Amino acid sequence: MSELKKYKELALGGNIEKGGTAVDFKTGDWRSSRPIYHPENCIQCLFCWVYCPDSAVILKDGKVTGFNLDHCKGCGICAHECPGKKKVKAITMEEEVK
Amino acid sequence: MANLKELAARGDKFTGGHRACAGCGATIVARQALLAAGDKPVVTTCATGCLEVVSTIFPYTAWDVPFIHSAFENSAATISGVEAAYQSLKRQGTVTEDIRFMAFGGDGGTYDIGLQALSGAMERGHNMLYICYDNQAYMNTGIQRSSATPKGSSTTTSPNGKKIPGKVQFRKNLTEIMAAHGIPYVAQSVVGNWSDFTKKVEKALAKGGPAFIAILQPCRLGWGYPPELTAELGRLAVETNFWPLYEVEDGQYKLNHTPKERQPIDEWMFQQERFRHLKRPEHQAIIAQIQQDIDARWEQLNKKCSL
Amino acid sequence: MQKIILAKTGNEAMALAMKQVNPDVVAAYPITPATEIVQIFSQYVADGEVKTEFVAVESEHSAMSACIGSAAAGARTMTGTSSQGLALMYEMIYIAAGLRLPIVMADVNRALSAPINIHCDHSDTMGCRDAGWIHIFSENAQEAYDSMIQAVRIAEHQDVRLPVMVTTDGFIISHGMERIDTLPDADVQSFIGKYDPMMHLLDVKKPFTVGAINLTDYYFEHRRAMVDAQNNALKVIKEVGQEFGKKFDTNYGLIEKYQLDDAEVAIVALGSTCGTSKVVIDKLRQQGVKAGLLKVRVFRPFPTEEIARALENIRTVAVLDRSDSVGGFGGPVFTEIRSALYGSAKKPQISGVVYGLGGREIDMEQIEGLFMDLKAGKVKADAVSYLGVRE
Numbered sequence: 095m096s097e098l099k100k101y102k103e104l105a106l107g108g109n110i111e112k113g114g115t116a117v118d119f120k121t122g123d124w125r126s127s128r129p130i131y132h133p134e135n136c137i138q139c140l141f142c143w144v145y146c147p148d149s150a151v152i153l154k155d156g157k158v159t160g161f162n163l164d165h166c167k168g169c170g171i172c173a174h175e176c177p178g179k180k181k182v183k184a185i186t187m188e189e190e191v192k
Numbered sequence: 193m194a195n196l197k198e199l200a201a202r203g204d205k206f207t208g209g210h211r212a213c214a215g216c217g218a219t220i221v222a223r224q225a226l227l228a229a230g231d232k233p234v235v236t237t238c239a240t241g242c243l244e245v246v247s248t249i250f251p252y253t254a255w256d257v258p259f260i261h262s263a264f265e266n267s268a269a270t271i272s273g274v275e276a277a278y279q280s281l282k283r284q285g286t287v288t289e290d291i292r293f294m295a296f297g298g299d300g301g302t303y304d305i306g307l308q309a310l311s312g313a314m315e316r317g318h319n320m321l322y323i324c325y326d327n328q329a330y331m332n333t334g335i336q337r338s339s340a341t342p343k344g345s346s347t348t349t350s351p352n353g354k355k356i357p358g359k360v361q362f363r364k365n366l367t368e369i370m371a372a373h374g375i376p377y378v379a380q381s382v383v384g385n386w387s388d389f390t391k392k393v394e395k396a397l398a399k400g401g402p403a404f405i406a407i408l409q410p411c412r413l414g415w416g417y418p419p420e421l422t423a424e425l426g427r428l429a430v431e432t433n434f435w436p437l438y439e440v441e442d443g444q445y446k447l448n449h450t451p452k453e454r455q456p457i458d459e460w461m462f463q464q465e466r467f468r469h470l471k472r473p474e475h476q477a478i479i480a481q482i483q484q485d486i487d488a489r490w491e492q493l494n495k496k497c498s499l
Numbered sequence: 500m501q502k503i504i505l506a507k508t509g510n511e512a513m514a515l516a517m518k519q520v521n522p523d524v525v526a527a528y529p530i531t532p533a534t535e536i537v538q539i540f541s542q543y544v545a546d547g548e549v550k551t552e553f554v555a556v557e558s559e560h561s562a563m564s565a566c567i568g569s570a571a572a573g574a575r576t577m578t579g580t581s582s583q584g585l586a587l588m589y590e591m592i593y594i595a596a597g598l599r600l601p602i603v604m605a606d607v608n609r610a611l612s613a614p615i616n617i618h619c620d621h622s623d624t625m626g627c628r629d630a631g632w633i634h635i636f637s638e639n640a641q642e643a644y645d646s647m648i649q650a651v652r653i654a655e656h657q658d659v660r661l662p663v664m665v666t667t668d669g670f671i672i673s674h675g676m677e678r679i680d681t682l683p684d685a686d687v688q689s690f691i692g693k694y695d696p697m698m699h700l701l702d703v704k705k706p707f708t709v710g711a712i713n714l715t716d717y718y719f720e721h722r723r724a725m726v727d728a729q730n731n732a733l734k735v736i737k738e739v740g741q742e743f744g745k746k747f748d749t750n751y752g753l754i755e756k757y758q759l760d761d762a763e764v765a766i767v768a769l770g771s772t773c774g775t776s777k778v779v780i781d782k783l784r785q786q787g788v789k790a791g792l793l794k795v796r797v798f799r800p801f802p803t804e805e806i807a808r809a810l811e812n813i814r815t816v817a818v819l820d821r822s823d824s825v826g827g828f829g830g831p832v833f834t835e836i837r838s839a840l841y842g843s844a845k846k847p848q849i850s851g852v853v854y855g856l857g858g859r860e861i862d863m864e865q866i867e868g869l870f871m872d873l874k875a876g877k878v879k880a881d882a883v884s885y886l887g888v889r890e
Contacts, residue, residue: 101720101727106660107599108713108721109698113706114256116209116247124214140196144227144386145423147219149208156200165208169215169412170420187420233703237568250717253708258700261710262567262594269561272554273526273568273576274700280523280552280574287701309564312557 117165121148125168127187129161136184142172158184193391199227205234210254212246215419217383217409217426219243219254221325222296224386226257228393233257234292235274239267239301242332243325265305268313268322271295275318292397293320299340300330302406303366314373314402321396321403324366327411335414339364342434343485344478345466347414352469357478362485370404371440377403379439383410384426388437388448395441408435416465425463431455433490438497445496454490457483500747502680509672512640512679513579513605513665514539516647518549519687520603523574523694526554526565531617532669533581533607540579559584563591563602570600571709573699575651578602581669582609582623589627595662596631596725598709601654602662604632605647608770608821609669610857618858619669621769622822624798625831631725633663633732634799636769640677642796643667645749648682651691652739658731668771668821670858682747690746729800736797753802755794756809758784762791764873765810765847767836768819769795772854772861779866790870795832803839810836811843815873815880821855829853829883837881851883859887 105111143151150166152159173185205226212219235258238244244261247254262270271293281287297306302324329347330336337350343362346352350359371378377396381389396403410425429435432455437448458479461467470478514536527537544553556562559580570576585606595602606624610616637643650663667673740751758780768776773794783790793809810816820830829851840846855861872878
């Protein structure tokens with residue numbers, strides 16, 4: 095999608111002809127900190143998943159397995175909402191090293 | 193109501209890769225609303241504003257459902273037209289699916305410039321759910337005051353200055369205005385309570401006819417707080433009674449949550465930059481007025497709910 | 500082909516055309532002098548004579564917004580308005596064209612406030628001339644009726660896909676009773692054919708996005724595509740007009756030449772003034788004055804080449820504008836035509852005449868006087884004058 099199209103190659107009226115094409119756009123480099131998953135503390139409550147503004151919590155068979163770092167902007171809502179196991183968080187935020 | 197496992201199994205219809213700020217509450221609203229809509233087909237629209245701008249930068253769209261944006265003040269009118277087309281084509285047999293219609297608008301596009309179009313659409317009785325993601329100011333243009341902006345809030349057009357400490361007026365109660373339309377379903381929800389919001393979206397869609405949900409949406413940029421607090425500050429607004437969770441179904445008011453212990457409003461306000469100036473001792477009276485207003489509104493609401 | 504002769508006002512004729520088109524959706528709001536169109540159409544809906552879903556919106560802005568939603572959802576969509584209503588729609592007028600939605604609108608031309616005035620001039624639609632819509636003016640109720648039917652074909656044509664406004668002169672045509680030839684419903688239906696929306700929002704299995712934001716990288720390309728669509732429309736409007744003529748005996752083109760080819764003095768006009776001018780020309784011709792008329796039926800796309808060819812051999816031309824581009828050099832028709840002639844080897848002496856604002860009457864004597872002044876060389880070339888105003 096990076097190649098800019100000429101006007102005759104575009105769909106009528108500026109339509110984006112397919113839904114959900116934003117998945118191809120990477121916002122991961124906006125991050126200043128990244129979520130780290132600690133599965134041993136995860137109770138699979140899915141709060142991280144449901145509150146993620148960027149749909150960046152990866153689920154497999156309905157269970158959290160990690161993060162889509164192409165989209166994750168590092169807001170930290172997941173870590174904040176995480177109840178963890180016995181008050182020990184299953185997600186912590188770690189500063190990005192550039 | 194669908195539980196989180198069921199929601200997760202549905203898969204996202206609002207994708208990542210959009211350009212919202214880190215910690216954006218508006219995209220949480222869109223995502224959860226579409227998850228709640230479930231497998232039933234839904235056609236959506238959104239007023240010009242943060243949600244629309246961040247989600248449809250050509251050629252990338254975060255909407256994996258049919259979506260139309262046309263302008264700022266007319267989200268309700270635009271979806272009226274889509275729904276009218278549906279009624280016509282369904283009657284004629286060219287469209288066979290059972291489709292639902294959902295419109296989004298920020299508080300600027302809903303309380304202010306879009307109020308007329310919203311009122312008209314609700315009065316006409318289109319089969320549509322309008323969701324106002326209420327972040328209490330014009331965030332997309334850079335945090336200007338709207339009629340949803342709470343008293344005391346410093347915005348770029350109601351700034352805290354030497355003479356005037358932020359917005360002078362109390363906010364407008366749009367939810368009550370919508371309830372006065374006598375439509376089948378009106379509700380208030382909040383970012384930070386996924387189950388309340390999911391339940392309300394499901395209910396609104398299942399009822400049929402016009403429905404309205406105002407969802408309070410913390411905005412980390414406009415409110416001024418660390419991005420991880422988006423859901424937390426929504427919940428705290430409910431615990432202070434600033435933003436009660438309630439619904440009006442066929443004219444019947446119902447409170448959905450009563451705080452165990454009502455939190456003082458400054459607990460919520462002082463976690464946000466927009467109210468920081470009110471910490472000064474000379475503004476204590478303003479805080480008192482705001483608290484008084486919240487308590488009075490809460491009392492009124494409770495009266496309606498106990499009828 | 501059997502035509503049905505009826506006595507109809509312009510508004511009635513346009514409403515009848517809408518009924519026979521039988522659109523899927525009409526969203527509209529009342530405004531003088533176009534109210535009747537919506538009113539009559541509402542009665543068709545109430546009587547079950549059309550399959551249309553009628554949306555009685557709360558403003559013209561919402562009317563066009565709903566039309567946009569409806570057209571994007573794959574419904575054949577029509578509306579009607581005038582003047583302030585069109586002005587209130589203005590934002591959405593651009594959007595309808597930019598989204599390439601084939602909406603057809605009846606507009607009854609009326610002056611814009613202030614001062615408030617309900618009578619005819621062309622300021623309202625001229626204000627939208629750069630919006631990307633196709634603009635078709637009508638000389639009388641017959642043309643309004645015929646053009647409304649043709650407009651559906653033009654708007655929906657695959658090479659065009661642009662909204663079309665068909666206009667009548669407020670009160671003069673909208674409320675004037677005329678004898679018109681109408682077509683049987685079935686003929687209208689077979690002429691317009693079935694609408695193929697290509698992509699539409701109700702096709703829920705193929706989700707797509709309408710109205711995305713364009714940054715500096717794509718906005719220009721999308722606007723550029725509209726230019727091609729307008730250029731394509733020049734051909735399509737003629738083809739549709741000729742096919743209409745073949746089937747129903749009256750041909751339509753972009754312009755109409757009346758006693759023009761050998762004319763020494765000519766005027767250019769739009770709308771009902773053309774009818775008045777034809778009567779004057781007949782009289783002058785009998786007196787040996789070589790007078791002629793160029794009627795511009797289609798103002799957008801502007802038929803630049805046809806107009807230049809039609810006018811380049813005429814000695815003196817006055818362009819009549821029923822609206823003014825205040826602060827500019829003459830009205831919009833004058834500036835377009837003067838520009839169209841710039842590349843011609845031979846050019847007529849040309850002047851602009853602004854007339855009839857706010858419904859100020861123009862009568863046969865005035866038009867005759869104008870012709871005589873043109874003939875006598877009394878009209879200053881490359882200048883703009885105001886006809887019928889107390890100066």
